[in-house]
Amino acid sequence: MTTSSDDADTTELVVGLLADPGLATDLVDRVAGDLPGDLGAALPDHRWRVETARGPVGLDSEGLLPMLRRGAALRRDHGWDVVVLVTDLPRRAGTQPLVSDYGSDECVALVSLPALGAIRLRVRLRRAVVDLVEGLVGQPTAPPVSAARHLRLTPPVVRVVSEEPGIDSHLALQGTRGTVRLLGGLVRANRPWRLVPSLSPALAAASAGAAFGVFYSNIWQLAASLSVPRLSVVAVLAVTAMAAWLVVDNGLWERAAARRYRPEATLFNAATAATIGLGVACMAALLILMTTLAALLVIPPSLLPGADGFPEVLPIYVRLGVLSGSMGIVAGALGSGLTSPEAVRQAAYSTREQQRRALIDDEEPNAHAEERT
Known part of the structure; x- marks a missing residue:
């Protein structure tokens, strides 16, 4: 003192x-x-x-x-x-x-x-x-x-x-x-928004997929006819599909080999799923915004179905952005294969969580050997 x-x-x-x-x-x-x-x-x-x-x-x-x-x-x-x-x-x-x-x-x-x-x-x-x-x-x-x-x-x-x-x-x-x-x-500590820069190859592929919707007139008609609940389900399913692909493709699901880790595995896996899901949702929101702006720039209001004037047609632009962005998110799952698993892990987990998982991974072979004996 x-x-x-x-x-x-x-x-x-x-x-x-x-x-x-x-x-x-x-x-x-x-x-x-x-x-x-x-x-x-x-x-x-x-x-x-x-x-x-x-x-x-x-x-x-x-x-x-x-x-x-x-x-x-x-x-x-x-x-x-x-x-x-x-x-x-x-x-x-x-x-x-x-x-x-x-x-x-x-x-x-x-x-x-x-x-x-x-x-x-x-x-x-x-x-x-x-x-x-x-x-x-x-x-x-x-x-x-x-x-x-x-x-x-x-x-x-x-x-x-x-x-x-x-x-x-x-x-x-x-x-x-x-x-x-x-x-x-746990999800807050992982800071899921950091995942977006690490998924730049996936974002590039998603942007290409979304651009298809902007330039394809049949997508305009489909977007205008879809109800808001159905369009929301499409967007949620697209985000869920890409998040699941990232978790599986990058080996992020924790398999507790040692008995003492098993009670915690469910919690950590839930945190991983929520972290990846929120990260993909951030990417989807960015992509939808970009797609909507691109549609406003490229497509004249008179070409959209049911267009009577700019104020009335603005919701159709938003719906087109959501639908095209959802299509792009699915395509982005293919682009995520170009991102290394190490980069995804560094973006998805805090420093301490990365070290903890590395220690568990090192113990898995020994744990499997003990279970066999």
């Missing part, structure tokens, strides 16, 4: 935040400036300083997070009083997904971003850090209704006593709402 130069009765405590590369680092950089004020409101007996460092948090041989060992090393190296690790990998205690946990002996804590969900991540991360530091340092003499208290009482988060050596307690998710929040957080 560092003594304050302003007040001999007040100590200054340094909180160190180590963040995984990617989303965790971005969030930590954004909240670090607000945390001293949050901590001062929750724990007024101390003055607070927050320092940050970039990961990786690290993984052990089983793809788990060695929280206590890593945190103790950081305390020694940086002279921090409290260490909070922020990772974009999920953490579990048995079958319960964890938001955070801490060990008071080492003054080390960990926040798992996926368990914070997909929205309001900055606010939830600030509350989680305050909650952890409050547990490590002690309760304030006159506690306000702090952000940490609000976090603890917000379903589906509950506090549970830890059975792991060196870990005092956990904040855990429970129930269906907790599972949905974790799934949303």
Whole structure:
């Protein structure tokens, strides 16, 4: 602990935040400036300083997070009083997904971003850090209704006593709402919109397929006659077909060879499907917009069926864009074969998730050998 130069009765405590590369680092950089004020409101007996460092948090041989060992090393190296690790990998205690946990002996804590969900991540991360530091340092003499208290009482988060050596307690998710929040957080950590630049060969093939619809008059008539529900079904089926092709063609479906991974395989596969699906949906939206603009530029309104004037014919342009874009998405599945599986994996998964899957892939041959024996 560092003594304050302003007040001999007040100590200054340094909180160190180590963040995984990617989303965790971005969030930590954004909240670090607000945390001293949050901590001062929750724990007024101390003055607070927050320092940050970039990961990786690290993984052990089983793809788990060695929280206590890593945190103790950081305390020694940086002279921090409290260490909070922020990772974009999920953490579990048995079958319960964890938001955070801490060990008071080492003054080390960990926040798992996926368990914070997909929205309001900055606010939830600030509350989680305050909650952890409050547990490590002690309760304030006159506690306000702090952000940490609000976090603890917000379903589906509950506090549970830890059975792991060196870990005092956990904040855990429970129930269906907790599972949905974790799934949303996994997808958010993967940042599905990054998939679009990696699928440039597929986008090129999709653009060529969509252009066919713009220049083929029979497609104009079909687009004008299709109802909105039927056209929506066509678009959804096209996105689903390409997403399924990407998952299968690039080997993204996780096959848990080791018994300890099987309970998590369904969740991770659901996150993969949602990530790829949203990434393809982003590409489809971009393609539909481009196709609609191209149709407006190339096709005179008088040539479209049922055209009485520009305001009335505008919905037909949009329908043509959706139908031609959906055709292009199906064609884009063929172009996706020109994209390397490594590029798709890098775009679809966070850095930590890529490392976790690599460790599992390395263990698969050994696991199969153990099952045969």
